[in-house]
Structures are given as structure tokens and as C-alpha cells.
Amino acid sequence: MTMNDIIVKTITRIVLPFAQLYGVFVILNGHISPGGGFAGGAILGTTLILYTLVFGRKKGSKKFSHRASEIAESGGIMLFILIGLIGLMLGGSFLTNLDAGFPAGELGSILSGGMIPLLMIAIGIKVTSTMINLFNLLIDEGVHS
Amino acid sequence: MVVLNVIIVVFLIVCAVAIGKIKDLIGAVILFSAYSLMMSVLWLILNTPDVAITEASIGAGVTSILFFAVISKTRRHES
Numbered sequence: 001m002t003m004n005d006i007i008v009k010t011i012t013r014i015v016l017p018f019a020q021l022y023g024v025f026v027i028l029n030g031h032i033s034p035g036g037g038f039a040g041g042a043i044l045g046t047t048l049i050l051y052t053l054v055f056g057r058k059k060g061s062k063k064f065s066h067r068a069s070e071i072a073e074s075g076g077i078m079l080f081i082l083i084g085l086i087g088l089m090l091g092g093s094f095l096t097n098l099d100a101g102f103p104a105g106e107l108g109s110i111l112s113g114g115m116i117p118l119l120m121i122a123i124g125i126k127v128t129s130t131m132i133n134l135f136n137l138l139i140d141e142g143v144h145s
Numbered sequence: 146m147v148v149l150n151v152i153i154v155v156f157l158i159v160c161a162v163a164i165g166k167i168k169d170l171i172g173a174v175i176l177f178s179a180y181s182l183m184m185s186v187l188w189l190i191l192n193t194p195d196v197a198i199t200e201a202s203i204g205a206g207v208t209s210i211l212f213f214a215v216i217s218k219t220r221r222h223e224s
Contacts, residue, residue, distance in 0.1 A: 026198065034194035042202040049210055131207055138214040 012054045019047045023128075030120035031113045037123025044124065045131025052132070057139060066136065069129040076126030083115050083122065095119075146190070153187050168223045174212045181205040 027040030052060030087096030097114040098104055105112030160180040167173050181204030188197035 035198050036195070039195070039198045039202055042199070042207055046202060046206045046210070049207070053210075134211065135214060138211060138218070141218060 008054055012050060016047055016051060019050075020044060023047065023124075027120055027124035028110055028117065031116040032108060032110070037120040038127055040120075041124040041127025042131060044128040048128070048132040049135045052135065052139075057136070061136070064132060066133075069133050069136075072125050072129035073133060076122050076124075076129065079122040080119060080126070083118055086115075150187070150190060153183055153190075156183050157187070170216050170221055170223060171213070174209050174216070177212070178205050178209045181208070 023040045023044035025040075026035035026043060027037055030036035030040065048060070048064055051063060084095040087100040088094050090096070090100040092100050097116070102114035104114060110117065157180060160176050160183070164173050164176050164180070167176065181200055184204065185197045185200040188194075188200055
């Protein structure tokens with residue numbers, strides 16, 4: 001499944017880094033502006049799907065292999081649970097934020113809101129790998145007529 | 146602003162009815178993509194930019210790509 005159209009390939013090469021940068025921006029600004037881990041992760045995952053669609057499954061899996069996507073998918077949710085358990089250990093409930101001693105930071109900057117940026121990054125990793133994993137599973141499936 | 150809202154809602158209803166009626170599945174997916182895009186504009190007018198971003202990336206982006214992947218594995222026309 002590869003496209004041999006030079007217009008599509010060139011446009012993809014130009015657009016891809018900007019789209020990925022936008023995805024990272026949405027993830028990192030999740031707690032101070034609209035967006036967040038889910039939306040940003042979906043944007044990042046869509047750029048990886050676009051790369052796989054245009055340059056083929058083999059080149060796509062060289063950039064982000066099945067093994068790496070498995071590790072990212074499990075690691076993202078493990079990171080989320082680990083951050084939640086820190087609050088439990090320091091004497092609060094699950095996902096206790098400022099009472100557990102996370103620094104509050106400066107209002108309106110990226111390093112603020114205690115552990116929320118870390119949670120956003122964890123969700124972003126998880127959703128990105130889930131998107132590319134879903135697409136690869138559908139493509140690798142045999143043809144049923 | 147009310148006029149714009151009404152126009153978008155009418156567009157959404159027409160799209161939704163057409164998705165049910167159309168026999169060509171690729172056409173249905175494209176109509177669904179247009180529906181999602183208009184829906185995200187409507188969310189933006191209703192002052193929920195968070196939902197608008199999610200609708201634009203999930204509804205118009207990922208869902209249609211997954212539908213296209215499924216259609217490429219099966220038949221294009223509904224019998």
C-alpha cells in the first residue's frame with residue numbers, strides 16, 4: 001500500500017513536521033489552553049498514519065515499529081498510574097495534586113498546575129501509539145471478500 | 146450569529162440524512178467527514194474550543210482514515 005504520486009509525497013514531507021509540532025504544542029499546553037493529551041495525541045497519531053499511508057508500511061514501521069508502539073502504549077498508561085499512585089503514597093487519594101507536594105508553579109506558564117502536564121504527556125504517548133496501532137492492525141489484516 | 150447557527154444545523158441534518166441514503170460507501174465517509182468539520186465549527190461557535198479540536202482531529206481525521214482502511218479491505222458499494 002504505497003502512493004507513487006510526487007505531489008502527495010512532496011506535500012507530505014513539507015507538512016509533516018509542522019503537524020507534529022502542532023500536536024506536541026497541543027499536548028504541552030493542555031492545562032492552560034484548549035486541547036490536551038487526547039486531542040494532541042490524536043493529531044500526532046494522524047501524522048504517523050499519514051506517513052505510513054504515503055511512504056508504505058515498511059518505511060513506516062522503520063520509523064515507529066510495532067515493538068516501539070507496544071512499549072509506548074503500555075508505558076503511557078503505566079506512567080499515568082504511577083503518577084496517580086504518588087498521590088496515594090503521600091497521604092491523599094488517587095491522583096492527589098497539590099496536597100501531595102507537587103509544585104504549583106507560575107500561573108499561566110507551561111510549568112504550572114502540579115502534575116497535570118506530566119499526566120497530559122502520559123496520555124499523549126498512549127493515544128499516539130494507540131492510533132498508529134489501530135491503523136496498522138487494520139492494514140495488516142488479510143483481505144476478506 | 147443565529148442565522149449562521151441555523152445554516153450549519155440545516156447542513157448537518159442534510160448530511161446526516163444523506164449518509165443514511167447513499168449507496169457508495171466512500172461517498173458516505175466523505176459526507177461524514179464534512180459533517181464532522183461543520184460540527185467542529187458549530188462547537189467553536191458554542192464556545193467549546195476543546196471539543197472543537199477533538200472533533201476536528203478525531204471525527205474528520207482518524208475516523209475517516211480508519212473507515213477508508215476498512216473499505217479498502219471490503220467492497221465499495223452497498224448491495
